[in-house]
Amino acid sequence: xxxxxxxxxxxxxxxxxxxxxxxxxxxxxxxxxxxxxxxxxxxxxxxxxxxxxxxxxxxxxxxxxxxxxxxxxxxxxxxxxxxxxxxxxxxxxxxxxxxxxxxxxxxxxxxxxxxxxxxxxxxxxxxxxxxxxxxxxxxxxxxxxxxxxxxxxxxxxxxxxxxxxxxxxxxxxxxxxxxxxxxxxxxxxxxxxxxxxxxxxxxxxxxxxxxxxxxxxxxxxxxxxxxxxxxxxxxxxxxxxxxxxxxxxxxxxxxxxxxxxxxxxxxxxxxxxxxxxxxxxxxxxxxxxxxxxxxxxxxxxxxxxxxxxxxxxxxxxxxxxxxxxxxxxxxxxxxxxxxxxxxxxxxxxxxxxxxxxxxxxxxxxxxxxxxxxxxxxxxxxxxxxxxxxxxxxxxxxxxxxxxxxxxxxxxxxxxxxxxxxxxxxxxxx
Amino acid sequence: xxxxxxxxxxxxxxxxxxxxxxxxxxxxxxxxxxxxxxxxxxxxxxxxxxxxxxxxxxxxxxxxxxxxxxxxxxxxxxxxxxxxxxxxxxxxxxxxxxxxxxxxxxxxxxxxxxxxxxxxxxxxxxxxxxxxxxxxxxxxxxxxxxxxxxxxxxxxxxxxxxxxxxxxxxxxxxxxxxxxxxxxxxxxxxxxxxxxxxxxxxxxxxxxxxxxxxxxxxxxxxxxxxxxxxxxxxxxxxxxxxxxxxxxxxxxxxxxxxxxxxxxxxxxxxxxxxxxxxxxxxxxxxxxxxxxxxxxxxxxxxxxxxxxxxxxxxxxxxxxxxxxxxxxxxxxxxxxxxxxxxxx
Numbered sequence: 001x002x003x004x005x006x007x008x009x010x011x012x013x014x015x016x017x018x019x020x021x022x023x024x025x026x027x028x029x030x031x032x033x034x035x036x037x038x039x040x041x042x043x044x045x046x047x048x049x050x051x052x053x054x055x056x057x058x059x060x061x062x063x064x065x066x067x068x069x070x071x072x073x074x075x076x077x078x079x080x081x082x083x084x085x086x087x088x089x090x091x092x093x094x095x096x097x098x099x100x101x102x103x104x105x106x107x108x109x110x111x112x113x114x115x116x117x118x119x120x121x122x123x124x125x126x127x128x129x130x131x132x133x134x135x136x137x138x139x140x141x142x143x144x145x146x147x148x149x150x151x152x153x154x155x156x157x158x159x160x161x162x163x164x165x166x167x168x169x170x171x172x173x174x175x176x177x178x179x180x181x182x183x184x185x186x187x188x189x190x191x192x193x194x195x196x197x198x199x200x201x202x203x204x205x206x207x208x209x210x211x212x213x214x215x216x217x218x219x220x221x222x223x224x225x226x227x228x229x230x231x232x233x234x235x236x237x238x239x240x241x242x243x244x245x246x247x248x249x250x251x252x253x254x255x256x257x258x259x260x261x262x263x264x265x266x267x268x269x270x271x272x273x274x275x276x277x278x279x280x281x282x283x284x285x286x287x288x289x290x291x292x293x294x295x296x297x298x299x300x301x302x303x304x305x306x307x308x309x310x311x312x313x314x315x316x317x318x319x320x321x322x323x324x325x326x327x328x329x330x331x332x333x334x335x336x337x338x339x340x341x342x343x344x345x346x347x348x349x350x351x352x353x354x355x356x357x358x359x360x361x362x363x364x365x366x367x368x369x370x371x372x373x374x375x376x377x378x379x380x381x382x383x384x385x386x387x388x389x390x391x392x393x394x395x396x397x398x399x400x401x402x403x404x405x406x407x408x409x410x411x412x413x414x415x416x417x418x419x420x421x422x423x424x425x426x427x428x429x
Numbered sequence: 430x431x432x433x434x435x436x437x438x439x440x441x442x443x444x445x446x447x448x449x450x451x452x453x454x455x456x457x458x459x460x461x462x463x464x465x466x467x468x469x470x471x472x473x474x475x476x477x478x479x480x481x482x483x484x485x486x487x488x489x490x491x492x493x494x495x496x497x498x499x500x501x502x503x504x505x506x507x508x509x510x511x512x513x514x515x516x517x518x519x520x521x522x523x524x525x526x527x528x529x530x531x532x533x534x535x536x537x538x539x540x541x542x543x544x545x546x547x548x549x550x551x552x553x554x555x556x557x558x559x560x561x562x563x564x565x566x567x568x569x570x571x572x573x574x575x576x577x578x579x580x581x582x583x584x585x586x587x588x589x590x591x592x593x594x595x596x597x598x599x600x601x602x603x604x605x606x607x608x609x610x611x612x613x614x615x616x617x618x619x620x621x622x623x624x625x626x627x628x629x630x631x632x633x634x635x636x637x638x639x640x641x642x643x644x645x646x647x648x649x650x651x652x653x654x655x656x657x658x659x660x661x662x663x664x665x666x667x668x669x670x671x672x673x674x675x676x677x678x679x680x681x682x683x684x685x686x687x688x689x690x691x692x693x694x695x696x697x698x699x700x701x702x703x704x705x706x707x708x709x710x711x712x713x714x715x716x717x718x719x720x721x722x723x724x725x726x727x728x729x730x731x732x733x734x735x736x737x738x739x740x741x742x743x744x745x746x747x748x749x750x751x752x753x754x755x756x757x758x759x760x761x762x763x764x765x766x767x768x769x770x771x772x773x
Contacts, residue, residue: 267472274714274726275746278734283483359602363715366604367731379604386608386719393612400605408600 027416030409037406041204044197049176052198053374055189061392064184064192088147095142184394187384192398195376199399202288202377207357210292211350214299219346222304223334225261226311261304268301273360274367281369291370295357302353307342314341344421351417355410362403378403458762465761469754473747480746481524514540531747537740541732546744549729556631557724560716561709563640564647565702572652573698576659580667580694581686591656598653607646607719614642629720643720647713651705655698663694703760708753 008014023029045052135142183192277294284290314320315338323337364370365379373380378399385395511517518526530537536546579591601609615628631639666672667690675685714726725745733741 263468263471264475266468267475275730275749278730279480279483279742279746281734355600362602363604366602367714367718382604382608389608389612390616393616396605396608396612400602400608404597404601404605407602408596411596411600 027412030412033409040197040200044200048194048197050191050194059185060189062185063394066180091146093144095140183398186395187388199376199378206292210295211299213296215350218300218303219307221261222307223311225258226308229258265301265304273298277364278369286372303349306349310342310345311338314338348418348421351414355407358407465758473750476750536744539738539741541736541738546741550748553725553728560643563644565706567644567648568651572655573659576656579660580663595653595656598649603646603715606649610642610646631722643716647716658698662697666690666694700760703756
């Protein structure tokens with residue numbers, strides 16, 4: 001045994017030790033992480049620096065930090081003027097179909113586009129022309145062009161347009177620094193930080209709603225099961241005489257509500273949850289509502305057993321008996337007398353379940369049964385970054401790390417709450 | 430069996446002979462097995478019924494055979510197909526037919542792949558089994574020793590290291606662990622330009638390197654759980670009287686820990702390890718996807734769901750639940766064998 005030395009207040013170690021003790025006693029860091037998460041979930045989408053689903057193609061895969069945007073050097077598209085016969089000074093139109101997904105190249109029609117178009121100046125045959133008006137219809141861009149010189153059959157090149165550089169105004173709020181992406185960009189050039197903020201809101205909403213739904217169902221069923229559970233030996237069976245005493249032997253437990261509920265929970269535990277989720281999304285389609293339903297289906301069973309055990313204890317207490325003598329209805333006893341007693345336990349179980357729900361949500365989104373790609377759930381973001389692990393690992397590390405941190409914080413907080421509110425649930429630790 | 434419900438139970442315990450006590454134990458075991466059998470039966474009926482009903486609500490499975498253009502099949506063929514698949518029968522007839530076939534070991538024919546479901550499952554099970562076994566061995570090798578160390582050296586640096594590992598393992602979802610492992614061992618660490626370990630896939634011939642990353646990714650979380658369990662039960666036992674007595678009478682440190690304490694502390698981890706293993710046999714879907722592992726979770730379940738292939742889906746659900754229930758029963762029986770105080 002080492003002897004503890006008492007530190008004087010003049011020793012800085014005293015304060016360090018005190019601070020360390022404070023950190024160990026209260027879950028400060030987990031609470032900070034969770035508060036940041038909740039704030040991000042509430043105001044995140046409104047203060048996100050960049051657009052959620054629209055990226056700047058030039059910045060794709062760029063690592064965290066300032067983006068050094070390189071203009072594309074090769075021609076990306078163009079239109080042929082070889083067969084055209086256009087006298088000088090006339091206006092003609094040409095249309096160009098955007099080569100890839102229109103979403104990335106979205107144009108507002110604000111004229112901003114005009115600066116971004118170039119043509120192949122090196123070629124001696126390129127005519128001297130002027131773009132007067134540019135508009136967009138669906139994925140087709142229509143150019144109105146004035147020819148400054150005669151464009152006569154056969155003498156001209158193809159005019160090339162650098163259409164890759166069209167969309168650069170995905171930034172939404174001016175107070176964020178220019179060209180600075182805190183967490184890099186993903187494979188279509190979307191800002192990972194903005195998507196993370198949006199994803200926080202979506203994940204919190206999904207997990208919160210499903211947790212509340214699951215908690216309501218689980219606690220109700222647990223209360224009912226605990227309250228209806230048989231006090232003594234089950235009553236189906238037969239009696240025998242042994243040494244002059246009458247003994248009762250049971251064969252089967254009675255088919256009571258409690259028996260039904262606990263059996264059902266047992267069956268539910270036997271089902272692998274991913275399978276349940278996949279089957280349900282197969283039947284009802286993929287979407288937020290279905291995902292919440294699936295998560296609630298996963299969440300409820302964790303409550304029933306614990307709440308039932310707690311109810312079994314509380315219902316034997318005197319105040320329940322007096323309530324019954326005073327003529328309270330079953331509902332009133334459950335709601336006014338037993339429910340407050342199990343609430344602590346329910347909160348602890350809920351905190352401990354939240355982390356597993358977040359994991360479940362991200363796993364489902366990862367597998368493709370949950371939130372669908374353009375929507376930035378953290379699991380979806382991780383899954384999308386999986387193919388680019390070699391060139392842009394931050395696409396996996398950022399959302400994956402976020403999930404990890406939040407779950408870690410919730411685990412800490414759940415353990416602390418359990419020790420505080422309901423030490424009976426505690427194992428030796 | 431005859432003594433099952435006879436009043437032999439109610440001889441007062443001080444009047445019982447040893448043979449009688451053993452007999453009662455045996456009866457308890459049989460009673461437990463019967464009860465378990467009954468509830469397993471209910472589970473299987475419930476789960477397959479649920480899946481059967483759900484698939485009933487979904488698209489017509491015949492649509493699988495029709496190309497999107499809509500002119501690959503005549504009305505006559507359509508009706509014939511429906512008859513072949515038993516679409517015209519009422520629900521309960523179809524369900525009981527399926528149960529009957531299943532009891533004879535015939536899980537039907539996969540619609541999308543035109544193969545017997547049993548063949549598909551049989552072909553995919555070895556890969557899943559190897560993955561689960563590898564992950565399980567890793568989890569036990571990492572979890573139980575670190576748990577013992579953390580309990581024995583409680584409050585020291587090693588305890589914090591072990592608990593930190595456990596926290597990381599519990600908080601990181603398997604896909605994040607897997608991707609980080611791939612990044613480190615496939616992208617970062619290279620030998621002469623070749624990656625240290627492959628990023629995924631399972632070669633037909635055995636290659637130890639293929640197994641390392643998937644098994645670690647799969648086993649990490651379970652190792653954390655096992656470590657916490659071992660640590661807490663070890664702490665409980667190291668605190669007990671008989672350990673103090675053994676120490677007091679001069680039994681060596683190693684003997685106390687490994688012979689007296691560890692044997693008793695292993696009860697909870699062993700049972701939970703069995704359940705973990707059965708969970709993994711149900712296809713470690715995420716790990717299989719990340720490491721493109723041709724196992725039952727990905728190749729049977731996931732694709733059955735995506736293809737709307739309901740015979741395959743029902744078959745896999747059935748096999749999954751069967752595996753889980755068998756392992757849960759084994760875990761319960763193992764519990765009583767390890768710890769004779771526990772009654773079934």
